[in-house]
Amino acid sequence: MQVRETSISGLIELIPRVFEDERGYFFESYNKTLFATLGLPMEFVQDNQSFSVKGVLRGLHMQNDPFAQGKLVRVITGQVLDVAVDLRPDSPTFGQYETFLLDAKLANMAYIPEGFGHGFVALEDSIFSYKCTNVYNKASEAGVIWNDPDLNINWGVSNPIVSEKDMELKPLREVFPTVFV
Numbered sequence: 001m002q003v004r005e006t007s008i009s010g011l012i013e014l015i016p017r018v019f020e021d022e023r024g025y026f027f028e029s030y031n032k033t034l035f036a037t038l039g040l041p042m043e044f045v046q047d048n049q050s051f052s053v054k055g056v057l058r059g060l061h062m063q064n065d066p067f068a069q070g071k072l073v074r075v076i077t078g079q080v081l082d083v084a085v086d087l088r089p090d091s092p093t094f095g096q097y098e099t100f101l102l103d104a105k106l107a108n109m110a111y112i113p114e115g116f117g118h119g120f121v122a123l124e125d126s127i128f129s130y131k132c133t134n135v136y137n138k139a140s141e142a143g144v145i146w147n148d149p150d151l152n153i154n155w156g157v158s159n160p161i162v163s164e165k166d167m168e169l170k171p172l173r174e175v176f177p178t179v180f181v
């Protein structure tokens with residue numbers, strides 16, 4: 001497994017070794033020992049899967065404490081541009097983001113720590129799969145509007161398909177007023 005650090009502490013890309021032969025392929029999508037070695041959380045308590053048609057954008061989502069979630073994300077089919085925004089108020093990189101081109105053929109993954117806003121746009125019809133360190137809790141759901149002017153994320157698509165719920169998310173300045181004082 002290749003590990004690529006990003007400019008944001010705790011946010012990493014994992015690129016597994018894919019073994020191909022005449023039957024197909026094999027790779028390890030999670031290995032507890034590796035996560036322990038990397039100092040990453042090892043206990044994932046919920047696995048999720050979603051399917052998005054090309055052009056769908058989901059995000060930017062997070063859950064508030066005590067239900068904050070770390071997420072190990074990847075695509076099973078297709079390709080997405082995955083976005084993780086540092087929304088840890090005390091972080092020196094608050095408001096910065098990283099993108100990952102997650103591709104089923106590469107099998108690459110991103111580990112997104114607690115306290116990050118997360119979203120993705122499907123560049124092809126894509127099945128998205130992720131492991132979470134905490135369970136879903138509707139009352140703890142939070143987020144920031146995908147096209148927030150302060151974040152100014154380059155999603156690489158115009159007019160994505162966004163849910164009504166996500167269209168109602170607020171800008172960063174409203175969600176984190178104290179950080180902008």
Ligand SMILES: Cc1cn([C@H]2C[C@H](O)[C@@H](COP(=O)(O)OP(=O)(O)O[C@H]3O[C@@H](C)C(=O)[C@@H](O)[C@H]3O)O2)c(=O)[nH]c1=O
Nearest residue numbers: 048050058059060061062071118119120135136163165
């Ligand atoms: C996230 C989630 C949703 N649901 C339900 C609620 C709702 O009726 C339906 C669809 O939910 P959503 O529209 O929130 O699904 P979606 O927009 O795919 O939400 C996901 O987006 C990505 C970007 C993330 O980072 C995830 O953590 C999660 O927030 O599924 C669960 O039952 N459990 C869950 O864990």
